[in-house]
Amino acid sequence: MTRPVPKKIIITISLLAAGFAVLFGVGLRGSLVYYLTVSEFLERRAEDLGDNFRVNGNVLEGSIERTPGAIGARFIATDGAHRLPVVYAKETPDTFVDGSEIVVEGQLGPDGVFVAHTLMAKCPSKYEAQNRESDYKAPATSAGPAGQDPASR
């Protein structure tokens, strides 16, 4: 013979569930950020997609400029097809070098330069890409995303 679940428990669980739903909704609303490649971002720029974007690309070789004495850097993000100038005003991570894969989050400024408030550069080692034939890169070549690239820098 089974007894029914106390009504208070059901009410509390429902309240909890409702609370979760509210938390979710509020939390999500403030935190959704489109994640686009450089080309996608430049295409969609005209649409009104809101403020914050995450753009994924690679650092164009030789494009990193730093001002001595100041933190941050200017560089050009590219996905091979298009280029996007970016300026970032905080200290850059160690993995941020020529060719490294990056994700920046921020907004496009009026002058066409992307103002990033977050910069992530790919974490070293760990599991390499499918595109490369081998994890191993001979010292002679130096192109390609950072990771286990040795020597020549």
Added chain:
Amino acid sequence: MPDFGSFCLLLALATGGWAVVASYNGWRTASGTLIRSAERAIYATWGLVALAVVTLEYCIFTDRFDLEYVASYSNRTLDARYKFAALWAGQSGSILFWLFILVCYAAIVVVLNRRRNRPLMPLVITTFGVVAIFFLLLVNFMSRPFVSLAFTPADGNGMNPQLQNPFMAIHPPCLYLGYVGLTVPFAFAMAALATGRLNDTWFRTTRRFTILSWFFLGTGIVLGGWWAYVELGWGGYWAWDPVENASLIPWLTCTAFLHSVMIEERKKMLRVWNLSLVIMSFLLSILGTFITRSGIISSVHSFTKSDIGPLFAGFLGLCIVVSVGLLLHRLPELRSQNRLDSFVSRESTFLFNNLLLVGAAFAILWGTLFPILSEAVRGVKITVGAPFFNEVTVPITLALVTLCGICPVIAWRRATPNKLLNKLMIPLAGMILTTVGLLAAGMRNIFALVSLSLTMFVVVTTIMEFVWGTRARRTATGEATGRAFLSLVDRNKRRYGGFIVHLGVMLIIIGIVGSTAFRQEIVATVARGESFSIGRYTLRFEDMERRDLPNFEFQGARLAVFDGGRPVGSLVPGQNFYRAGQDPSTEVDIHHTLREDLYLIMIGFEPQQGRATVKAYLNPLLNWIWIGSAITILGAWYAMLPDLRDRKRQADSRLRELERHAA
């Protein structure tokens, strides 16, 4: 040598396959011979995988750069410790390592249960075997560690310097021991469902493994945070990165499971819930490693895709179908006769505890998977930022903290409000005193006030548990206080170990609150002799410092530190410039005190003007996170120690089983 390794792995696939076939058929036909053969197959698989691991390590240590894996992750001058760790530095090596831990667990479980749990063991072996086969397939065909290069390079690429850190070296093994350990209760749950033996044997017998997994997962998470803090140099320890979340989510469901089994033990309730939790934890651990490796979710740990994703997805799908199917099949038998007696009872606090933990896990999972879901639905990736995770987990954590304080005090079945309030008097007083004290000290941050007061409430409740328990024992047995205390905690290791864990977790929360709510930061550019201040500290730039080491050169800025005028030494944040040509790495310097951390990053140096740019963080109470973690670890260890009562119960149940066989 490498061929030998590949051969071992291929053979292991065969023995693993036989383990599955023999154990399953052994169960179907109740053939002891087949089952014994399956057990030996598990041992054989273990031996073969162990040989493969030893082979790979041998190749690493003998600088076999003709192997792609060795050339990618090691070099001649790499320190021996990190050569050892190179085993799990790359994709294929880490899968082999996961497989090795899996077969170790399998072999240990088989050995420990040579004469026990005989009805369940065959299908336990089957489950282990199936999981092992998946990883064996990966390591034999999709992600092979013993691939040769067309040529032999003179030296390898070496391990990235940021990973050459003791904590980073043991962080993956720790996490794997945790993740893989969840396979143990899962295997027993599968066996229980398939055989219809749905009493509490399956989780009693695996309880220590579950606590062990929980412990390793938690430690791995903390180690990752510690490494991020001291090595990565962005001043923080947790970024809600998908890979970080992937380890946190199964830890949360595992925590829920550790609590809810206590209800099943006492009241034979929540059986479906517990089985679901165990299945979920296992699936989440596989999902976790899938997220980390496949690159389907962008993260600082992995951006690009790899092709082992579909296989993982397929395996996950298979596991879901089989486990949910079995669960549904047994649903009628699992319905319990008992119901919750009252809203105000320990059972209900456990229930709410579980709902909150699983709710948090689900929320974090949702936020982490959102980009994939949005891409599937709307064709564009939408990521969820840190604010979502913080907004969702903070209220849930505070609710959990409150339960932590109420639950030990509230009675089973039905608590009388009067008695409850009586016991809560002292903790509530402690909480109010804390709030008043903090307000008087000038704290106005609501979040901090609420959090710190609630955690203090729990700390007092937990300490009172020790006090009341000792007092009760003293009254009952007449022992002296000291002796009563010792025998109390000795006879109830799980209970009091659990309370120590709660205390540790409260300290962690205090550390998180302090370092989040009251953090300060400043960036300053100073010439030699110039100073700047943050909080109570004044920092004066003395000079640049240079150190020559065999593998790198260190350049840093030496700053003299003054704590409100009193000199406390100097900090030298800087950078390592590697001779092998790898990119320079930031080396932060930290002044640790119990009260706070003074954390310095050197941003840059201008040689001409002789000025250094330094960023300083003040992280109040941050070290309580590590102290609390250590206490949590000790508590978990204590809870895992054998109990007199458990041994007696085991002996009794073994006796009953023998009697049943004899009858």
